[in-house]
Amino acid sequence: MANIKTSEKKSKAQSMGMHTEILTGRTQQKFFNPDEAENFYYFGTYDVDFNKRTDLDVMNMSAPEANKEIENLMSQGYGTIVIKNPQGKHSLGVGILNKLNLIFEGSLGYFGMGSCDGPIVRINGRVGWSCAENLMAGKVVIEKNAGSCFGAAIRGGDLICKGSVGARTGIDMKGGTIIIGGDAGAFTGFMMQRGRIIILGDVGINLGDSMYDGTIFVGGEIGSYGSDAVDAELTSSDQDWLRRKLKVAEIGEDFDVSKMKKIVAGKKLWNYDNLEPTEKKGAI
Amino acid sequence: MCGIAGLIHRGKSSNVGSELQGMLQALKHRGEDSTGYALYGDTDGKHFIMRFKVGENVGEGSSSVMEDVSVYDERKKIVDQTLSEMGAKIVKEERTLPYSLRYEVDYETKDLLDFSQRIESIPGVEILSMGKSLEVIKDLGNAKMVCDRYSLDKLVGTHAIGHARMATESGVDIKSAHPFWGYPFSDVSVVHNGQLTNYWNNRRILENKGMRFMSECDSELIAVYIAQKMREGASLQEGMKDSLSGLDGVFTYFVATKNSLGMAKDTMAAKPLVLYESDDLVAMGSEEIAIRSVLPHEIDTYDPFDGEVKVWQI
Numbered sequence: 001m002a003n004i005k006t007s008e009k010k011s012k013a014q015s016m017g018m019h020t021e022i023l024t025g026r027t028q029q030k031f032f033n034p035d036e037a038e039n040f041y042y043f044g045t046y047d048v049d050f051n052k053r054t055d056l057d058v059m060n061m062s063a064p065e066a067n068k069e070i071e072n073l074m075s076q077g078y079g080t081i082v083i084k085n086p087q088g089k090h091s092l093g094v095g096i097l098n099k100l101n102l103i104f105e106g107s108l109g110y111f112g113m114g115s116c117d118g119p120i121v122r123i124n125g126r127v128g129w130s131c132a133e134n135l136m137a138g139k140v141v142i143e144k145n146a147g148s149c150f151g152a153a154i155r156g157g158d159l160i161c162k163g164s165v166g167a168r169t170g171i172d173m174k175g176g177t178i179i180i181g182g183d184a185g186a187f188t189g190f191m192m193q194r195g196r197i198i199i200l201g202d203v204g205i206n207l208g209d210s211m212y213d214g215t216i217f218v219g220g221e222i223g224s225y226g227s228d229a230v231d232a233e234l235t236s237s238d239q240d241w242l243r244r245k246l247k248v249a250e251i252g253e254d255f256d257v258s259k260m261k262k263i264v265a266g267k268k269l270w271n272y273d274n275l276e277p278t279e280k281k282g283a284i
Numbered sequence: 285m286c287g288i289a290g291l292i293h294r295g296k297s298s299n300v301g302s303e304l305q306g307m308l309q310a311l312k313h314r315g316e317d318s319t320g321y322a323l324y325g326d327t328d329g330k331h332f333i334m335r336f337k338v339g340e341n342v343g344e345g346s347s348s349v350m351e352d353v354s355v356y357d358e359r360k361k362i363v364d365q366t367l368s369e370m371g372a373k374i375v376k377e378e379r380t381l382p383y384s385l386r387y388e389v390d391y392e393t394k395d396l397l398d399f400s401q402r403i404e405s406i407p408g409v410e411i412l413s414m415g416k417s418l419e420v421i422k423d424l425g426n427a428k429m430v431c432d433r434y435s436l437d438k439l440v441g442t443h444a445i446g447h448a449r450m451a452t453e454s455g456v457d458i459k460s461a462h463p464f465w466g467y468p469f470s471d472v473s474v475v476h477n478g479q480l481t482n483y484w485n486n487r488r489i490l491e492n493k494g495m496r497f498m499s500e501c502d503s504e505l506i507a508v509y510i511a512q513k514m515r516e517g518a519s520l521q522e523g524m525k526d527s528l529s530g531l532d533g534v535f536t537y538f539v540a541t542k543n544s545l546g547m548a549k550d551t552m553a554a555k556p557l558v559l560y561e562s563d564d565l566v567a568m569g570s571e572e573i574a575i576r577s578v579l580p581h582e583i584d585t586y587d588p589f590d591g592e593v594k595v596w597q598i
Contacts, residue, residue, distance in 0.1 A: 087573070088571070088572035107572060107582070145585065147558065163586070166553060167589070183589070187552070
């Protein structure tokens, strides 16, 4: 790898792997330019100012109405929105593909903050099933408990629950980090493919069942291991990463990470990459 | 999908009919084929309250066959005659709808098995509930429709459980609607969200032990299963814990008795439940919005874990 500190912008981007390929009969490379803002944001997103703040009372709004109003406020440049009286409504805050500082003063129902990319969210309450499903990037912090399927299929970002979570946390996750301050239910990390889960408390039965890859760190007791989930050595770099993550997450900063258990995939079920290209077609 | 809700006030009574209506109506998107209430009202405890039906609701969406109202009248007459033959005296009689009746009955017995068998031997007659406090009211439609139809909003009591049903494996009719009475136990009722996969095996075993099934709804199995465990001497909590291994499938269910309310969740935690617990009130439902209908201010709630059984007393 080239020396990133000394290389020019173009070669720097190349060495970091930040380029895309466009196939138009012959292969062309389009290089990533860190100075071009459009590389960072989706087309059609809003330029918001975090210092421009407003409240939104959703007591008498349906979820689609509330979500539409959030978008309307972003279009006016509001970068900090405080949602009042969410009252456990389902599907609030879904599909936000924008930088935004979003605060919920209360609890959410099912599917809250689903399919988001970029917002920083704090929920001063509890969340129901499937919170932050498919999160691409950003940070979601829940101050109380969470329901089942917490962070299902997330691709990136940080998802933090300061209380306890239900079953199947991080099911099918493909990246990102999930941090749980309390306990977690059965089938945590079920079929996870990448990313990391940190649980400071106890975890239920079948931990990491059929996981392809990724890492789970557990501070408390484990109900049982799932199929193909095995212990691994907790390295010093693991511990450094855990300390850093817990500090950033404002959770368990004094927690003794050296005693945590590390669980990874045994990869006995995992042979996809050993297949020949023609065999892969049949395997999908 | 179905939705379930329940609440228990500890140390006081409240307007549980209205409260449960609000909770179930908040869950109506989970199913409104039928809605049922099991309400534990404040009574003097002197008489049995028997809720029973002599026919089905054949309104829009029903899978039942239309019958003439005169058939209902005839069945009612036979019920009255049978009660008289058993030495049971009807103290109070209400006929809310042509097919749905509520009797207060003066009857001295501890085992309701023989009583129920004789009443239900009358074709078309089913006891929905029997108890000194329990009243099961269930009918087609959403929570508000059923509440209005039976004037349940003024019922005062200590606890209640209810069910908003999306019919899946059995018909849209009252006999398949929840809650189910824990036949033949006084004041026991059950609601369930989920699917049981060893229904027929368990049903055959229980029928061989003399238990009765009125529908082919898998949820009825839970009521009968718990009732049989209690007949064998188990406590409510013991029976519920046993069910975690005896019943196969995915389920969250509530059981209520005259003095208690319990919940159980299967070992895979596949069905939702949100719970709020304080010193004077426990409220729970398939979704938090059900609890919000009675507690609109900010509260702490949580999901019970897999394989968890909890029982609260009034």
